[in-house]
Amino acid sequence: MAAAGASGWAAVCEKFRTARTLSAVESRKDPETEPYRSKYSARALLQEVKQLLSAAEEGDEPRLLAVRRAVLEYELGVNHTDTEELSAGEEHLQRCTQLLEPHRLSPDCVSLYIQAQNNLGILWSERDEIKTAQTYLESAEALYNQYMKEDGNPPLDPSEHFMSEEEKLTDQERSKRFEKAYTHTLYYLAQVYQHLEMIEKAAQYCHTTLKRQLEYCGYYPVEWALNAATLSQYYLSKQCFMESRHCLAAASVIFSQAGQVPSAEDNEMEQDQQDLRQRKAEIARCWIKYCLNLLQSARKLLEDNIGELDPDRQSELKAQRKKEEDEKENGRKKAVLFGTSDICDSVLAMEEKVSSVYPLDFQEAREIFLVGQNYVQEAKEFFQVDGYVTDHIEIVQDHSALFKVLAFFEEDYERRCKMHKRRIDMLEPLYTDLNPQYYLLISRQLQFELADTYYEMMDLKVAIGNRLEELDSHTIKKINSLAQLAIKYYELFLDSLRNPDKVFPEQLEEDVLRPAMVAKFHIARLYGKLITSDSKKQLENMQTSLEYYTFLVDYCEKYPDAVRAIETELELSKEMVGLLPTRMERLRAKLCPFI
Amino acid sequence: SVEGDAIKVYVRVRPPSEGTALMDGEQGLCLSVLSSNTIRLHSKPEPKIFTFDYVANMETTQESVFSSVAKNIVESCMNGYNGTIFAYGQTGSGKTFTMMGPSDSDNFTHSLRGVIPRSFEYLFFLIEREKEKAGSGKSFLCKCSFIEIYNEQIFDLLDSASAGLFLREHIKKGVFVDGAVEQVLASAAEAYQVLTMGWRNRRVASTSMNRESSRSHAVFTITVESMEKNNEVVNIRSSLLNLVDLAGSERQKDTHTEGLRLKEAGNINRSLSCLGQVITALVDVGNGKQRHICYRDSKLTFLLRDSLGGNAKTCIIANVHPGSRCFGETLSTLNFAQRAKLIKNKAVVNEDTQGNVS
Secondary structure, three states: OOOOHHHHHHHHHHHHHHHHHHHHOHHHHOOOOOOOHHHHHHHHHHHHHHHHHHHOOOOOOHHHHHHHHHHHHHHHHHHHHHOOOHHHHHHHHHHHHHHHHHHOOOOOOHHHHHHHHHHHHHHHHHOOOHHHHHHHHHHHHHHHHHHHHHOOOOOOOHHHHHOOHHHOOOHHHHHHHHHHHHHHHHHHHHHHHHHOOOHHHHHHHHHHHHHHHHHOOOOOHHHHHHHHHHHHHHHHHOOOHHHHHHHHHHHHHHHHHHOOOOOOOHHHHHHHHHHHHHHHHHHHHHHHHHHHHHHHHHHHHHEOOOOOEOHHHHHHHHHHHHHHHHOOOOOOOOOOOOOOHHHHHHHHHHHOOOOOOOOOOHHHHHHHHHHHHHHHHHHHHHOOOOEOHHHHHHHHHHHHHHHHHHHHHOOOHHHHHHHHHHHHHHHHHHHHHOOOOOOHHHHHHHHHHHHHHHHHHHHHHHHHHHHOOOOOHHHHHHHHHHHHHHHHHHHHHHHHOOOOOOOOOOOOOHHHHHHHHHHHHHHHHHHHHOOOOOHHHHHHHHHHHHHHHHHHHHHHHHOHHHHHHHHHHHHHHHHHHHHHHHHHHHHHHHHOOOO | OOOOOOOEEEEEEOOOOHHHHHHHOHHHEOEEEOOOOEEEEOOOOOOEEEEOOEEEOOOOOHHHHHHHHOHHHHHHHHOOOEEEEEEEOOOOOOHHHHHOOOOOOOOOOOOOOOHHHHHHHHHHHHHHHHHHHHHHHEEEEEEEEEEEEEOOEEEEOOOOOOOOEEEEEEOOOEEEEEOOOOEEEOOHHHHHHHHHHHHHHHHHHHHHOOOOHHHOEEEEEEEEEEEEEEOOEEEEEEEEEEEEEOOOHHHOOOOOOOOOOOOOOOOOHHHHHHHHHHHHHHHHOOOOOOOOOOOOOOHHHHHOOOOOOOOEEEEEEEEEOOEHHHHHHHHHHHHHHHHHOOOOOOOOOOOOOOOOOO
């Protein structure tokens, strides 16, 4: 600084620093009526600095000057975009990158260049030009990678260009700020990819952002944990159980850090505690879904065409797994792992508590079931029915679903039946209390699930009965009463579709079409299964059954679009509509042999 | 019933404020109403046509807005349905005029009174009629509450001393604001009195605590309970009517109304919080797999969960200002309204019964 001298330079630095404080700190306190007051003052200061710089032009090293100018252009660019003057902001930012272009890979420029690119990305997204934003951000990403490969030393932070030697930052601080700027690049890219519906890529960038937040300690435990838990749900929908478990384990570990932070104020304390308990329960719910999905996916793999466990398939998969284990390291994903040594160990320990491979027999399924059930208890501690009806019932529904899928692995029919009874016992009282006027949707779900469970239990009792030489009256009574209960709930479900004048809709809406049709179909079958020694009663039941089958056939004739939703059921219904009248005829003939 | 559950969307165009009409002339308008259900937005290069259930032009009277929008909903409310009427639009687009009427009058008989006072009149008219018809066998109880949601916090407008309230659910009564004052109403005039008192609280709050009214949502709820005695059998029916004045749409940058812009991180640590929203969006498009999303409902959508695609009759009045300066906001309001039409009662039933057909 030949012209201004040392004291002049100190004044410049001071101005610059004031501008930054105004912009970052003071502006948050600006009144609503003048939201940009501090920003405008900061802008004026920056302009002054710019003037002082050009006055000092001669005698200074051109490169140094260019970089300092670039810093100012950057600050001005951000200032203008902050105050909604996008075009002016763009000009400044463009000038900044132009000045830096030749030096962008050098340690004193790289961070500034990346941040300018980040801001250009934001700017273009404000103009709804996501593609343009993407190019800036991706080039920032590439520059970071190139720099780290070729140099890798902690680069200068942009603010340092206006600092005296003794104020300059430590390498550690430099590196921290640089990495943060790059984390922001990734975070913006995550958003860009989401907007462009590049879902997989967006997820990957979210994942990396989370990982980097952890590495550079830029996170709030609760928020981080919730993000990780939510991300686990993304992996669930992709059937990536190992990744899903990793996210959840990390969420649980990081969350446990949150509870230890003492709250500042007493009256906020209770609210915070309440909030923490809710978050904990939310994470538990993510775990429940994890266990449930793992079990359900395993079931899909193992079941035969009538939904029973296929032993051939089972031994095949077991052999396959054995082989993979022998080949060792069964693909521990190279993917992104969270945490450095300490955290990583805790996360691994957490992961060990539940498997991430498909369970192939009852024993393995039971272990996952039990983990899921524990999380059900944990989630229910917070989401009690009093105050959290919807959440509570959803958790109980998950619990029921856990039993349902566990039952699939159970070979003993009696025990299987008992598992379904457990489902009834947890769902029925909730259903009875629930007011369908406010909870129509859940109410329907419960009706249907109760109906289905009774239906399943009846099927099991029939199967048990078939092994006996002769059906005893107790079994018959049991089968009939289960069938009646199933019919009752299916009918309740169908009734819920009626309008206030109790009329069943002429045409069913798409979202209830299949369930309604399945309900009709099952009722038809149930009437066919009712056991009675009274032939007249039997004839009546057949008649009812026929009516329900006929409904399906007629409906599909009238609305051919419906066929797609219930192909199998329709086929069987048609068959029954053909068969039943003959059977009834025969029965009638037996009843009145003289006619 | 096939179309019955979808949300009905009405658009109302206010007259340009006096100044702008003179300045900009006819050319200053960014839209024209083509018919009673279509509107054309003069966008470039191609104009855009939007179709809604009903479009009210600048000349449409308050009475006719009421009859086409609210009458039906109030009637269903008497039949045991829950009903909700929303007003949506940018600040200055005429939401308050549509819902309340001219701002300077507490006069409930004002000829320009809005949808809310007219709904009160109609509701109590129907109740009286019903009572006459049924004689002593039937009785009614009306209660109301009035709350404000600001910054995801709930305040009771009928009890300005109360602190933030919480939303809870009751297995019989649905979602409710825990601790909100409930006032019994005997007549439409009384209802209007409560409403204006609360409304004033809303404005008071805006100065004393530096809250701006257009940044908050206000929800006025009337519970109608009827009791019918029929041979010793007592039949109780209850339904809700929600009248909602949403915050100015330009303030709702956090909801789904915003465009493609990225969330900035700024300098502070807290900054990356919107990552959660990105992830939530990723999970939301999942393929029907069982999943749980940690971040969910806003207070408003939770409170009105029932109305947004539930067991209720709902309509949205989207208010727009025709001035060409408001083009951007008007477009976003119309886009929002267009999307709202697609909200429907999704009665997803857990049903996986393959294999049970044997």
